[in-house]
Amino acid sequence: MPQDFRLKDGGLINRDKKISFKFNGKEYFGYEGDTLASALIANGVHLIGRSFKYHRPRGFFGAGVDEPYAIIQLYRNGETEPNIKATEQELFEGLEAKSVNCWPSVNFDIGAINNYLKIFLPAGFYYKTFMWPKSFWYRIYEPFIRKAAGLGTASIKHDKERYEHKYEYCDLLVTGSGPSGLASAYAAAKNGARVILAEDKSRFGGSLLTSEVNIGNQSGKEWADSIISELKEMPNVTVKNRSQVFGYYDHNMLVMSERISDHLPQTKKFHPKQRLWYIRAKEVLISSGSIERPIVFGNNDTPGVMLSSAAKEYIKVYGVVVGKNPLIFTNNDSGYETAIEFKKNGINPIILDTRKDPNSEIVDEAKDLGISIKNSYVVVAAQGYKKVKSADIAKISDDKEQLGAIENIKCDCICVSGFWTPTIHLASQSGNKTKFNENIDAFVPGISKQNEKTIGAANGIFTLDETLKSSFTIGQELSKKITNNDNKFSFPNVVEKKSTAHDKFWCVPLPKGKNYKRFLDFQNDVAVSDIEIALKEGYRSIEHVKRYTTLGMATDQGKTSNLNGLQLVSKIENKVVPAVGHTTFRPPYTPVSIGAIVGREVGKHSKPTRKSPMHSWHEKNNAVFVDAGVWLRPRYYKRGNENLFEASKREAKNVRTNVGVCDVTTLGKIDIKGPDAAELLNRVYTNAWLKLPVGKARYGVMLREDGIVMDDGTTTRISENHYHMTTTTAQAANVLSHLEYYLQLVWPELNVNVVSTTEQWAGAAIAGPKSRDLLKKLFPKSDVSNEGLPFMGYLEGDLFGVKAKIFRISFSGELAYEVNVESDNGNFMWEKIIEAGQEFKIQPYGTEALSTLRIEMGHVAGSELDGRTIPYDNSLEGLISKKKDFIGKRSLSRKAFTADDRQKVVGVVPLDKKTSIPEGSHLVKDSKAPLPNPKLGYISASCWSVEHDNPFSLAIIKDGKNMIGKKLFVMSPLKNKIIPVEIVSSHYVDPKGERVRS
């Protein structure tokens, strides 16, 4: 296929390297350095998609980030990605792209019927129509709209690409490498400041790539190249292309997305696809340039109507012409520059200028080249459906209200220039109070809130000389403040053509009897008539008008539509634009991929995984693991074909009959030292701690100030001023912060230090009637008899040469011990326990058996201490000291907490002794009562009691102390179960607690 629209030479592409690609299944080729857009235009492809609402044909409108139309579905290396702008996607070998929002094809699209029904699709149509009847929404309207709308399809496959996050700090962040960015970055870098220069495009230079200027004795592009290569050599400078600074957040934190591999056929090994940079900058220089504004006229969305600056960029950068018979429609000198480029390449353009008699160097040059110019002329409407074929044009009166006779002239593209809009998004995001500049009909940054300054065209400065001078100066001054260096240099001499004032004209009136659609927002299909309807219906605030009509709400965020929308509202409302005000700019400036936002935190890396020192032993012994917070813990050890239920029953039974060992390394451990350690514990726990002897452990409960139980655990007095506290696995971090809070802020007079030692100790719980026999074998030198090591006693022992802490504490209701050794010795300890335990039929047990054992003995845990219960609810009121004050005590005397019928933990047994009770079920008096059936309580934990061989649950139930012996129903609508049950004591095993003391 010949490239009909490619110029014979020129442009910055590499004509030595051909690249083949596919669009909608058809093969084409372009050159290295093309974008998908420039390559398609070179091949004469102008129809690329269908519009969002009316499915009207869509071509190209811009050449970069402002593109509202050319959104495609991209296929790369077996993956697909929606929402890609063809004007931003660089061409690579084997690229495939497809049109979106059209079915069955871009040339014949059924949805285009909307175009003929458009009188039925005015502003607010979706709000008005699909609200009623409500039941239709999910079944009919929503699926229909989804199919008809949509801007592509997200992949449902796992994304194999890697995305990274990076944190960076700098003195000066410069966002954009046009003349202002280059000058300021260069001046600051020369002063020794740490500079990051970010450029969104692949090429540096911004407007210097397309303008005919000279700086010093170089062309604009040569000057840009030399500055960039000098900056790249400097160690204090980071220069990044393909990097969009898209968000300006608090305290000068900016976020930049770097597209590292999107321009390559596939990502290189060990490289990320994209990288998100979190940059904390001392100063920010916003050099994001400006975007050309369209002029509004009839059918101005027809393919072939595009920004004049884009047409110029396609010629100068890509060596591509967007048409061979171009019409330039302008209200300022920029259109002439585009016309001159066409003319230089042998194409004869016609200029329609809304101005009556403009005079400038640029206008003169166009005249000298013999370009045909029609003054006081406008385009009334574009003609043609899938591509511009001609234009209806007319003379316009001096007051811009009256059109002359309509003439039709042939053309194949209409290049529009309605002057320039500074890109103030980042400044506005930072909190800058923007102001309206009458001279340029646009908003510019005003008073800064953060350390930010806007320079060059983004600040409304449109001459190169002034831009360079002010940017050099700002870069130099800001860096001087930071580095104290003051490097002096002389300003280069600038040669540029002078332009004259623009005409404040933005919308062509409708000719009599014509009802052309005149679009403001090209991506969301919002026309002049839609705004008029919204205002007629009473919407006034620009924020409301925006939401009602969806003006500026598409993925291009109204980069080309905002100001014309404001002009329209102010004209109808008879206000000035600054009084209407602009809508809020919010990050991101351009769409950012979800992958980049998530970074490496996917799958296993979404949170840290902590493993105990015995983890590999568990793995080798068929442990099935469960996530316990960030820890991986054995849930059960599978034997043969056992399932969870069978294995946990076997393990729990073995603890009750012989001896079991459980990895309890995950328990939180806090080392507490200092002369006031006992006093701290006495204030933190609800029970008394001052008289605990050395070598003894005690169970304690701690509350929050609101009286709710925060955590429980045992704390052991190791020596006079040294305690070892244990917490639950889940609350370990919170308890440490809680202690630090009171020690640092509330009671700084207490002389105590606390530190987490969770990871320093490996722990094994040895539980069961034969646990003492096992302990004797493990510690032959220690007296572990009931007298030598009584219940809640503590010893330091020698485990075959390894120092060990032995606590006689029990979580299972059996005679039990916990042995701790330094983490490095954890596996050694475990293997010794298993080895020595063989003769006592030892079995390891996991968290499921652990739960069974604690539930059937009525020991409350996380499912009861759930942040909503007080000590009484958990039958822990015996641990409340009456003599002393402690954290949260005052709250316990609140009325609700002392009510007679307060909820309490109880046991629940099904009457048939067979049916398992789902956790979370409700307890009700009458299973047949009308809904909503009054709820008495809920099941907090369930198990199969190995002691009684029937199901057993714990529940928290209103008036619990009077419920023992009552017959109730458990209802689980989720599992569709109604189970008759009896309420019993929560202590289902050894209610007198004899075993733990035996």
Place this chain on the structure above:
Amino acid sequence: MLYINCPHCGMRSQNEFSYGGDASVKRPELGKEVSDQEWNNFVYNRKSLRGKHWELWQHLFGCRQWIKVERDTATHEIFSTLKANEEIS
């Protein structure tokens, strides 16, 4: 993301800290009789100001110190920071 000056460590990003509420709240002394209303004010009632506000942050992934931060809740501007044992003036 806020940039907080830890009096012990210097300027650090917000993601190293955890928020700890109103720094002007004083816990009633242990063992002292307090009315329901006073206790209620201590546990539950907060002004939730718009504007300058002293608040507590803990430098969780740093020095683990609780610090006091004077911040504007509307603009996020931070004016000054204090160590736990320094009084708000």
